[in-house]
Amino acid sequence: MIAKLIYGESCQGTLRYVLGKEGMQILGYGNAFSQSISPKFFENVLYFQGQRNATKNRYAHISLNLPHGENLNDKTFLKISTEYMENMGYGAQPYIVVRHNDTEHEHVHIVTTNVTNDGKVLPIFNSHRRSMATRQHLEKKYGLTPAPSAKQKEQLPVHRLPELQFGMNAEKGTRYYVQNVLNSINQKYKVRSFEELSRLVEPYHIEVKTTKNESGRVGVKYGLNNQKGYRTNFINGSEVHRNLSGPKLQKVFDIHSKSKLLPMHRKRLLKQIKTTYDLFQTIHPNDLEEVVKEYQDIDINLDKKGEVIEGFTIYDRSGYVFRARELSKNIRMQNRKDIFGNGNQPTHIDTESKQFKLEIQKTLKEALTTSYLKSSKQEGLLSEHIMTRNFRDIVPSLMASKSHNFLERYVPRNQRTEFRKAIENTFPMVRERLYELETKKEKETLESKFKLIGKVLKKEVFNVGTKQGSVRLLFQSLGVKYIDNQLSFAKSNRHTVPVPLNNLPFPKEMEKYVSMGFVRQNHLMLEMLAERSSENSPKLTASAIFLPMIFPNLYEKMNPDYKKQYESVALGLYVKNAERRHSSFEKSAKDYITLFNAKGFYFIRGEEGFKVKSIYTDNGSSSNLPKRTSLYLNSIPDVTTVLREQNPIIENLIREGRNDLQNLWVGHLMEGGLYNKAAFLLTVKNMRPNLHLEIIQQHMDNGLRESVQLAIKRQSNFEQRRLLRKGVYAISSLLEKRDRKTAEVYNGFKDELTDFTKFKKKGMGLGW
Incomplete structure (x- = not known):
């Protein structure tokens, strides 16, 4: 089910549309003294209540839409609509629920006001987020098909042309169709002119005409022409919708045209297109869309007139739409006959170009780094890893690389062998340069850690000192170690910084291994604290709250x-x-x-x-x-x-002792989809996630149940089984919704299930 919300200053136009459809059916009224009132009477009630406040968002128009092929009877659809309104905070407001049958998917329209009887405005904060949650709740409750939860990269929806809509006259149908298409276009793109708008709506068979009066005021009209015998009269923009009139749109176009970011987007795109041209010897015009998308992740469409390609249009991720000639005449296909003027020649990379050599270097650098990051044992530093690799070691990472596969696809077939040799011959040089670069970075990083330690000690962020040796806790939390008056990285002795601490007797083996992700978070947090900055580092994340769990002995000593x-x-x-x-x-x-x-x-x-x-x-x-x-x-x-x-x-x-950060951490892992790690803590460590029951159930259905089952099966020795038996009730409640018989059969530890009564009121708190 899909729910759409629109807020506005008036309701008459919306009600005329909702109640004016042929075949429409009023399912019911909300908070009306009678279900037998006339639509006109309801319109007056709604209008006068909405006028008690001057807010721009006086009225709300909501539509609930079922997928194609899904059906509900009138009674159920009204019940769902009523529950939706109650959950959204409109339970005490007057509203009307109207069912339409003019499209293939069943849907209802709900019109209400955000103004209460006493003239106050209902809070509509986070309304779209609340609508999504309400929709999902109703989908589960009534067994409806879920709507996509993630944003999908797709074209604008294809709206039904008026001649295909059931029981609708041309004018009403045109107005509604044009409004839908234009609203979608303006939400997706930052349109800058009527000319651009006309091009964007052309695929939807909409024609745009502009007029200008003596004072220079711009007007706009819209009409339909599908070139198949269906054509409508032109309708003034203000009649389609007040925000689609000429003056209103011109204001929006001016704002987009005067944006300070516009020149930056132009410059970036021009550079990316030029770089693409520099890489290729020939590009078949029909391949340009795919090449630019894969190489630069830019969406373009070829501008065609019949079979003739006249150029291309760029649909940038910023929302702006650019024609090639707008960026530069030098990137127009007509002006680059050296690339596009070779008839039907296939698309080929220029293997002699400077850009091709740069791409090979970039691909090798990526493969070297990836082979380190994805290695099961990251021993030593990246620089050490780089200098111990030969070409064969990185071949698996190279073959999995998208950039390598892209280059190989467009290298001429008779040059593939030379291409592979070029990669292998370039490898030593790339390895040496990357080694030098990473070595410099590592030295600077170690120096920064040394300086940070000095600041933290000087500011007395922690009650640690050299006398009792507790300063080693600070070293460990920053991923460094101290041995023989030298500071070095915890997993390497390659770089050192002299630190004269009189050879304190620190243990040579620093405590347990700590994830480098937490080390980085701790570094950022300590930098902020040492500088007494009130602003969060943009790189600090939610995992910063778990630092006392990772470094308990250090954070216990925090001032x-x-x-x-x-x-x-x-x-x-x-x-x-x-x-x-x-x-x-x-x-x-x-x-x-x-x-x-x-x-x-x-x-x-x-x-x-x-x-x-x-x-x-x-x-x-x-x-x-x-x-x-x-x-x-x-x-x-x-x-x-x-x-x-x-x-x-x-x-x-x-x-219940659930104020331990580990309980929060289990839930954090579950929410991140790391079910195997969460299952280990649930089974072996007997931790219980501090999460709402509804959220837990969703994760169980999404794969956590299977991960827990596997974790249980992996436990073999007596001690592990003892831990499992100790936490069996917590696990069984996760697995089978506290079903007594199923839990007993599932967990296999019948000797522990002697008295269920003592667990009835224990361990089932709100967070569980």
């Missing part, structure tokens, strides 16, 4: 002032990430709070808005929510009651 700053930043980073992960489950602002509560986070309201706290950080630590989010939470009618309801949930998590 209170710095700890408060660290926890505030970490909370903000995690909340920002979690908001995106929760989006498909968040039907309301109340859900927003509930989903975070299940994770061990809770909200308090202060003078400046809402703050978030957690069971993993100090009680005095908090992070301010953005103003818009605070307004969103404040829109909950009984927000004070909802905030109080957080207490027992949070207290229950603490009472």
Whole structure:
């Protein structure tokens, strides 16, 4: 099911369209004193209620659309519509539900107002995110086909032309069709002129005519001509929609044309097209789209008139559309006969060109780096890996490389052998250059770590010192080691920095191995703390909140002032990430709070808005929510009651010992799709994820169940089985929705299942 929301200042036009379709059917009214009222009476009620506030978003037009071939009876469709409106916060508003049958897919239109009886405006924060969660909830409840959850890269939808729409006169059909197409075009592209708009709508059989009066005011008209005998009269833009009139569109075009980023996009694209031309000796015109897409990841379309190719149009990722001649006359196909003027010759790379040699070097560099990053044992530094590789070692990475395959495909067949020899002959030079570059980077990185250690010690971020040897904890957290008055990388002795600490008796083997990802996060966090910066590093991520779990002994020694700053930043980073992960489950602002509560986070309201706290950080630590989010939470009618309801949930998590970051980490792994790692912690470590039950169930259905089953099967020795038996109830509740009989059969540890009653009220908290 697909739900669409549109907000506007008026409702008369929308209601005329919704109620004017032939064959339309009113399924019911919401919050009307009678279901027998006339549509005209409802229109008056809706209009006057909406006029009680001057907001631009007075009215809402919602459509719920089923996929082709899916059917619902009127009663069920009305019930779904009612539940949708209640979940979206329109439960107390007047609304009308109208069913249309003018397209192949069944759908209803719902028209309502965002203005309440007392003249206040309903909060519509995050409405599209809430709509997605509500839609998914209703899909599951009523067994409807899910709509795609991810954005798809595809062409604009093909709207049904009016002559194919059932029971619609030409004028109404044209208006609705043109409105749909133009809205889609303007959302996808940053159009800069009526000429450009005319080209973009041409595939949809829409004609655009502009007029200009004596004062210079621009007008626009739209008509249809499908060249198959169906043609309509032209309709003024303002009659199609107020935002599609000439003056309104001209304002939008001017904004796009005057953007300061426009010259940058032009310059970038021109360079990319020129680089493509430099690489090729010949390009068959029909291959240009594929070549540019694969080589530069640019979408272009050939401009054809019949069978003749007149040029090409670039559809940039920025949203701008450029014709080739607009960027430069030197990239027009007509002006590059040296590349495009060779008749039907196939597309071939120029193996003598400078660009070809650069591409070979780039491909080899990529293969060397990839062979290191994807090796099962990353022993030593990248520079050390590079100098120990010969050409044969990187052949597997080379063969899997997209850039290598691209080059090989367009190298002339009679030059393929020379191409492979060229790659092999270029390898020593690339290896040497990359080795020198990485060596320089590694030295600079080690120096930066040394300087950072000095700053952290000087600022006393941690209560560590050389006397008790606890400074080694700081070394480990930054991926370095200290031996014989020398600082070096933890996994290599190649680079060193002298650090005279009087040969302190540190253990030669630094503690357990730590992921370099966490080392980088810790480095960024300590840089921020040492500089007392109030801004987060753009490279810091949500995983920063887990640093005390990775480096427990170090973060236990963090000074209170710095700890408060660290926890505030970490909370903000995690909340920002979690908001995106929760989006498909968040039907309301109340859900927003509930989903975070299940994770061990809770909200308090202060003078400046809402703050978030957690069971993993100090009680005095908090992070301010953005103003818009605070307004969103404040829109909950009984927000004070909802905030109080957080207490027992949070207290229950603490009472069960689930205020350990590992419980949050398990859920984090699950949300990231790392089911094998999560399954290990669930089975062997007996951890329980702090996640809402609905989210857990989704991950179980998506593959976690199978990963847990495999993890259990891998356990063989007695100690591992003992750990499994200890956590059997937690696992069985994940696997089979707490089904007593199924759990007993599944887990295979019947000797442990002696008394189910003692588990009825234990271990099934809100986060589980």
